[in-house]
Amino acid sequence: xxxxxxxxxxxxxxxxxxxxxxxxxxxxxxxxxxxxxxxxxxxxxxxxxxxxxxxxxxxxxxxxxxxxxxxxxxxxxxxxxxxxxxxxxxxxxxxxxxxxxxxxxxxxxxxx
Amino acid sequence: xxxxxxxxxxxxxxxxxxxxxxxxxxxxxxxxxxxxxxxxxxxxxxxxxxxxxxxxxxxxxxxxxxxxxxxxxxxxxxxxxxxxxxxxxxxxxxxxxxxxxxxxxxxxxxxx
Numbered sequence: 001x002x003x004x005x006x007x008x009x010x011x012x013x014x015x016x017x018x019x020x021x022x023x024x025x026x027x028x029x030x031x032x033x034x035x036x037x038x039x040x041x042x043x044x045x046x047x048x049x050x051x052x053x054x055x056x057x058x059x060x061x062x063x064x065x066x067x068x069x070x071x072x073x074x075x076x077x078x079x080x081x082x083x084x085x086x087x088x089x090x091x092x093x094x095x096x097x098x099x100x101x102x103x104x105x106x107x108x109x110x111x112x
Numbered sequence: 113x114x115x116x117x118x119x120x121x122x123x124x125x126x127x128x129x130x131x132x133x134x135x136x137x138x139x140x141x142x143x144x145x146x147x148x149x150x151x152x153x154x155x156x157x158x159x160x161x162x163x164x165x166x167x168x169x170x171x172x173x174x175x176x177x178x179x180x181x182x183x184x185x186x187x188x189x190x191x192x193x194x195x196x197x198x199x200x201x202x203x204x205x206x207x208x209x210x211x212x213x214x215x216x217x218x219x220x221x222x223x224x
Contacts, residue, residue, distance in 0.1 A: 101146060
């Protein structure tokens with residue numbers, strides 16, 4: 001157990017509403033990542049963080065924003081949810097140096 | 113743009129067979145290559161290979177990294193039905209930011 005908790009684990013929301021997914025870690029790791037996983041596309045990086053208040057975009061960042069105000073929490077916000085954002089969202093964490101990367105259990109989001 | 117390509121995309125074998133999964137990459141400032149196994153849940157970590165550790169083995173699974181030719185292979189010997197899963201290859205790259213890019217995965221099905 002890598003000490004990562006994602007919430008909510010399952011959510012159904014309506015098109016146009018804002019949604020926030022939370023990733024919480026107890027490992028004090030520096031690096032945190034948000035991915036989405038869709039059939040045929042694999043895991044695609046949305047945003048990642050390399051420290052408190054330090055974030056960068058991944059390959060599919062449009063329509064998403066993130067915040068990291070403290071080491072343990074990395075929030076992913078869908079500013080105005082669309083049906084194309086229906087997906088499974090995974091958070092991952094990594095320590096400093098050449099260390100492994102571990103995943104949370106995923107958040108299933110359905111936008112109707 | 114960083115790129116990780118896995119082959120084959122899918123593979124069906126019989127129990128007891130040996131399989132080889134391939135991963136090639138083109139990234140800026142390579143750091144490490146990681147292999148994951150994913151069943152119907154979050155990816156679970158298998159191996160990490162870096163310039164200082166280009167061969168890893170754990171039971172029936174082994175992996176090598178060729179930094180000159182920019183590829184890695186994952187071997188599974190004496191396959192079992194429990195090996196059926198998607199196997200993901202990922203590469204960390206960048207300066208101090210450790211961006212993590214995934215390939216689309218190889219779906220391995222092991223039939224009894």
